[in-house]
Amino acid sequence: MRHGNQIPVPVMVRVKQGALARTGLYLQRAGFRNVAVLQSESLIAPLPQLLRNSLNEHGIKAEVWNEVKAIDVESALELYCNLPGDVSAIVGLGGGKALDVAKYVATLARLPYFALPTSLSQDGFCSPQSSMTVGGQRRSLPAAIPYGLVIDSQVCRQAPKQLTLSGVGDLVAKFTAVRDWKLAFHQTGEPVDDFAALLSDGSVHAFLSHPSFDDEGVRLLATALMMNGIAMVMCGSSRPASGSEHLISHALDRILQPPKLHGLQVGVATYLVSRLQGEHSERIDRVFQETGFWDLLTQDPFPREQWLQAVRLAGTLKKSFHTILSARDVLPEVESLIGNDPRLSRVIV
Numbered sequence: 001m002r003h004g005n006q007i008p009v010p011v012m013v014r015v016k017q018g019a020l021a022r023t024g025l026y027l028q029r030a031g032f033r034n035v036a037v038l039q040s041e042s043l044i045a046p047l048p049q050l051l052r053n054s055l056n057e058h059g060i061k062a063e064v065w066n067e068v069k070a071i072d073v074e075s076a077l078e079l080y081c082n083l084p085g086d087v088s089a090i091v092g093l094g095g096g097k098a099l100d101v102a103k104y105v106a107t108l109a110r111l112p113y114f115a116l117p118t119s120l121s122q123d124g125f126c127s128p129q130s131s132m133t134v135g136g137q138r139r140s141l142p143a144a145i146p147y148g149l150v151i152d153s154q155v156c157r158q159a160p161k162q163l164t165l166s167g168v169g170d171l172v173a174k175f176t177a178v179r180d181w182k183l184a185f186h187q188t189g190e191p192v193d194d195f196a197a198l199l200s201d202g203s204v205h206a207f208l209s210h211p212s213f214d215d216e217g218v219r220l221l222a223t224a225l226m227m228n229g230i231a232m233v234m235c236g237s238s239r240p241a242s243g244s245e246h247l248i249s250h251a252l253d254r255i256l257q258p259p260k261l262h263g264l265q266v267g268v269a270t271y272l273v274s275r276l277q278g279e280h281s282e283r284i285d286r287v288f289q290e291t292g293f294w295d296l297l298t299q300d301p302f303p304r305e306q307w308l309q310a311v312r313l314a315g316t317l318k319k320s321f322h323t324i325l326s327a328r329d330v331l332p333e334v335e336s337l338i339g340n341d342p343r344l345s346r347v348i349v
């Protein structure tokens with residue numbers, strides 16, 4: 001029997017305009033003097049410069065400043081082995097790949113990790129996993145969640161809109177993921193952690209009631225994605241934020257050349273799965289309409305055949321992971337929905 005929880009959560013969270021340029025101050029206050037910075041390759045020049053100036057201004061020395069080029073575990077191990085001994089914190093700046101690697105290097109080194117996402121394309125910036133490749137295969141490896149989270153709402157607002165829409169797609173997956181989790185409980189007895197399932201609810205609804213990308217909307221989206229990550233830490237699995245809609249996206253990653261952004265795939269799969277589950281479709285549709293999610297995908301739709309292939313493959317990806325895909329043969333329904341649903345028929349053609 002468990003007696004209470006001791007859940008690691010970020011010690012420092014700043015979500016506001018101008019936060020990136022204050023990173024040096026945050027590190028200084030927390031007592032860190034020597035850091036290693038790992039950043040995305042393709043960042044626009046002013047962003048690393050903002051960080052560099054802020055570190056200089058507060059006497060923080062970047063012992064290492066690397067652009068992350070690979071997500072294989074061997075490269076991360078090399079970065080870890082080459083860390084100077086006096087580095088006392090890892091700082092990750094940029095998008096998915098760099099943040100995954102920085103988080104993993106910090107986990108290997110057992111050092112506090114500061115995540116500085118420059119876009120909100122998915123919930124990985126605060127999740128207890130790093131998406132890496134091991135022997136060429138994509139894997140989710142356990143990782144420690146950030147010690148510090150610095151989200152500059154102004155910087156995230158300037159990111160390409162499709163990245164933010166991808167974050168919206170990843171966020172609404174919570175609806176279908178929790179529904180799948182409850183289904184697994186009824187059919188296989190897998191326990192649902194009620195509190196973890198509830199944790200991000202409030203913050204998701206806060207964004208749904210203000211689904212725009214102004215400063216307030218971006219702040220709400222960032223907070224909701226962060227709470228998804230904490231919910232995963234709390235129950236020790238990805239169940240609160242990842243169900244059959246993520247399996248479909250993983251299958252698309254293997255089938256599409258090239259795949260689309262994680263949250264764009266997940267978002268469409270979430271709406272499809274919500275139709276199969278018979279719940280939450282209207283709410284998801286509304287936020288997709290209001291944010292322009294459907295419009296973006298209508299301009300660049302998915303191919304129908306590959307999508308059907310992905311649904312078929314998705315059910316076989318994680319055998320012991322019970323979802324609506326394991327509960328019944330959904331293919332005939334999926335074919336009919338892709339053909340007839342007014343939203344799906346425009347984004348899968």
Ligand SMILES: [Zn+2]
Nearest residue numbers: 122123170266
């Ligand atoms: Zn996701």
